[in-house]
Amino acid sequence: MDSVRSHLPRRSRWSVTGALTGLLLSLSAPSAMPSAAGTMTERGTAYMGMGVLAHDGAAAADDAAESVSRANQTEGVDVAKYQLNVAWSTLWGSGVKWAYAKATxxxxxxxxxxxxxxxxxxxxxMIRGAxxxxxxxTTSGATQAxxxxxxxxxxxxxxxTLPGALDIEWNPYGAYCYGKSKSGMVTWIRDFLNRYKARTGRDAVIYTATSWWTQCTGNYGxxxxxxPLWIARYGSAPGTLPAGWSYHTMWQYTSSGRTVGDHDRFNGAVDRLKVLATG
Structure with missing residues (x-):
């Protein structure tokens, strides 16, 4: 999801109107917070992979030697509010078979x-998920689940319908690891996953980047x-995976801008994707 993804909304200049709007929003939601880079980011504007290019950048060209073949991989997209009403028929015609939309x-x-x-x-x-x-x-893992x-x-x-995905990555509103210790972050994630499974009967997908996972969970395995692991890396291969996973289930391999969302590949053919959806 150019050091920040191309479909990141432009930051508005502070104005009297903007300040009043922010004040009203603060009555029902956490306020805008300065990011670790010192810029102001409005709560709710985050999306999958927002920090990947900002922190990891594009993968080096020299990883082409370990490039992953597209054979037996199934194309997908992930979208958020910035894609507005998506032209799904166009994406379907281009070969996209699955999609995730930001829900919350x-x-x-x-x-x-x-x-x-x-x-x-x-x-x-398409086979879809949220x-x-x-x-x-802001709140506990169980509460957010x-x-x-x-x-x-x-x-x-x-x-x-695919199992829900937990997008856990760099904090766009403040400290990269949300002010948590490595063990505290693992506990938060576990609480989310446990509650999600209790509510749905499914194990949630974890979307993350290896560098964030290493920094903020201590590379917990x-x-x-x-x-299932959904790895974010913008290059010709998924690269080194976080501890505990010997393979990735999904791979966000590029950002395609505001119109069509980010592109992803499922690590298998459509019949295997249907197995994941069925449970």
């Missing part, structure tokens, strides 16, 4: 375009046996 962030934000994105991808024939942008500094499930992040055994 923290316990203060829901994507206003979620219904069109989530239901539209389903109606065109994701939650985690903010471990409940909010996610209650606002579109559930699961149904219809063969076309305890989730690899249960939770």
């Amino acid at each position: 962030e923290g316990t203060y934000y829901t994507n206003p375009y979620f219904a069109q994105q989530y239901n539209g991808s389903y109606k065109i024939g 994701y939650h942008f985690a903010t471990p500094d 409940d909010y996610f499930v209650n606002h579109g992040g559930g699961w149904s055994k219809d063969g076309k 305890g989730f690899g046996a249960t939770n």
Whole structure:
């Protein structure tokens, strides 16, 4: 998801109107916070991979030797409010077979375009899922899992709905690791995953980048046996995976801008994707 992804909204200049709007929003949601880079970012504006290019950059060209073949991989996209009403028929025609839409962030934000994105991808024939942008500094993991499930992040055994995804990455609103110790972060993630499974019966997908996972969890390896990995890396190969995972299930390999969302590949053919959806 040019050091910051191309579909990141332009930052507005502070004005009297903007200040009043922010004051009203603060009554029901956490306020805008300065990021670790010192810039002001409004709560709710985060999206999957927002910090990947900003912190990891594009992968070096010399990883071409370990380039992954597209054979037996299934193309997908992830979208958020910046894609607005997505032209799903166009994406379907280009070979995209699955999609994830941002549903929620923290316990203060829901994507206003979620219904069109989530239901539209389903109606065109895609296998779809929802994701939650985690903010471990605002409320507990269990509380955010409940909010996610209650606002579109559930699961149904219809063969076309993927388990929900936990987007856990750099904090766009403050300290990179949300002010948590490595063990504290692992506990927060575990609480989210446990509550999600209790609510849905499914193990959530974990979306992350290896560098963030190493920095903020101490490269904890305890989730690899249960939770599918969605790795973020913009290059010709997924690169080194976090501890605990011997393979990736999904790979966000590039950012394609505001119109069509970010592109991803499922590590298998469509029949295996359907197995993941069915449970």
